[in-house]
Amino acid sequence: MTETHPRHRLDDVIHSPVRLSVVAALAGVEKADFRSLRDAIEVSDSALSKQLTVLEDAGYVEITKDRVGRRPRTWAALTPAGRTALTAHLQALRAIAEQQLPAVTDA
Amino acid sequence: MDTMSNDALSPTAPTPREAAAALDLATRSTAATAGIGHRWVQSLLLAWAAMTIAVVLLVGLGGVPGIIVGSLIGPLFAGTVAIWAARQGIRARSLNGRYLLAVLLWAVLYGAALTLGLPGQAGNLGYWLPAALATALPMLAAALWPRREEQVR
Numbered sequence: 001m002t003e004t005h006p007r008h009r010l011d012d013v014i015h016s017p018v019r020l021s022v023v024a025a026l027a028g029v030e031k032a033d034f035r036s037l038r039d040a041i042e043v044s045d046s047a048l049s050k051q052l053t054v055l056e057d058a059g060y061v062e063i064t065k066d067r068v069g070r071r072p073r074t075w076a077a078l079t080p081a082g083r084t085a086l087t088a089h090l091q092a093l094r095a096i097a098e099q100q101l102p103a104v105t106d107a
Numbered sequence: 108m109d110t111m112s113n114d115a116l117s118p119t120a121p122t123p124r125e126a127a128a129a130l131d132l133a134t135r136s137t138a139a140t141a142g143i144g145h146r147w148v149q150s151l152l153l154a155w156a157a158m159t160i161a162v163v164l165l166v167g168l169g170g171v172p173g174i175i176v177g178s179l180i181g182p183l184f185a186g187t188v189a190i191w192a193a194r195q196g197i198r199a200r201s202l203n204g205r206y207l208l209a210v211l212l213w214a215v216l217y218g219a220a221l222t223l224g225l226p227g228q229a230g231n232l233g234y235w236l237p238a239a240l241a242t243a244l245p246m247l248a249a250a251l252w253p254r255r256e257e258q259v260r
Contacts, residue, residue, distance in 0.1 A: 005120075007120035007121070010120075010121075017129070017132060020129060020132060020133055020136075021132060021133070021136040022136075024132070024133035024134070024136035024137045025136040025137060025139060025140040026140070027137050028136075028137035028138065028139075028140045028141030028144070028200070029140045029141060029144045029197050029198060029199060029200055030144075030198040030199065030200045031197075031198050032140055032144075032196060032197045032198070033196035033197070035196055036140070036143065036196030036197045037140070037196075040136070040139040040140045040143065040197075041136055041139070068193060068194055073196075086133075090130065090133060093121070093126040093127075093129050093130050093133075094126070094130060096120075096121060096122075096123055096126035097123050097124075097126040097127040097130060098123070099123050
C-alpha cells in the first residue's frame with residue numbers, strides 16, 4: 001500500500017504540542033536560553049527540560065552551556081535536521097488542514 | 108479485524124481542525140521568540156542612533172570639553188551595551204546580516220563626519236547637525252526597517 005495520506009509524513013517526535021512549540025519557537029531565532037524559551041512557550045521547567053532531552057536525542061535540537069557572570073546558562077538551537085523535520089511536519093499539517101470533507105447530499 | 112479501518116482511525120492522525128490548531132500554535136511560537144529577539148536588537152540600535160547624534164554634536168559643537176566628554180561616552184556606551192546584550196536570552200537570526208551592514212556603514216559615516224568636520228567646521232551647527240543625523244541614519248534604518256517574517260514554511 002502506498003502511503004499517500006499526509007498523516008504518514010507527520011513527524012512523531014514533533015507531533016507532541018509542547019515539542020512542536022519548542023522547535024517552532026527555535027525556528028524563529030538563532031538560539032534561545034532555557035528561561036526565555038520557557039517563558040515564550042509557557043511551560044514548566046521540568047516539562048521543557050524533558051522535551052528538550054527528547055529533541056536533543058532525536059538530533060533536532062543542540063544544547064550548549066555558558067555563563068553570564070557566575071550564573072550558568074543553557075542555550076537551545078534548532079539543528080538543520082530539526083529545521084528540515086519541522087518544515088516537513090508543517091507541510092503535512094497544512095495538507096491535512098486543507099482537506100475538504102465530502103459534501104453531504106440528501107438521498 | 109479490518110486493519111484499514113484501524114489505520115484510518117489512528118489516534119496520531121489529526122483532524123483538519125486539529126492540524127489547523129497545530130499550525131496556529133507553531134506560528135505563534137515562532138512569532139513569540141522572533142519578536143523578543145527583534146525587539147531587544149531594535150532597542151539597542153535606537154539607543155546607538157541617539158548616542159551617535161549626542162556624541163557627534165558634542166564633539167563638533169562643544170569645543171575641547173565636548174571632545175573629551177564625547178570620547179568618554181562612546182566606550183561607556185559600548186561597555187554597557189556589551190553587558191546588556193550578553194544578558195539577553197534570545198539571539199535573533201538576522202543579527203549577523205543587515206545589522207552588521209548597518210554597523211559598517213555607521214563606522215564609515217562616523218569616521219568621515221569627524222575627519223572632515225574637526226579641522227575646519229568646529230562650532231558650525233550647519234555642518235554638525237546634518238552630519239550627526241546622517242551618521243545615525245544606518246542605525247535608525249536597521250532598527251525601523253520592516254523585518255522579514257521569521258517563518259518556517
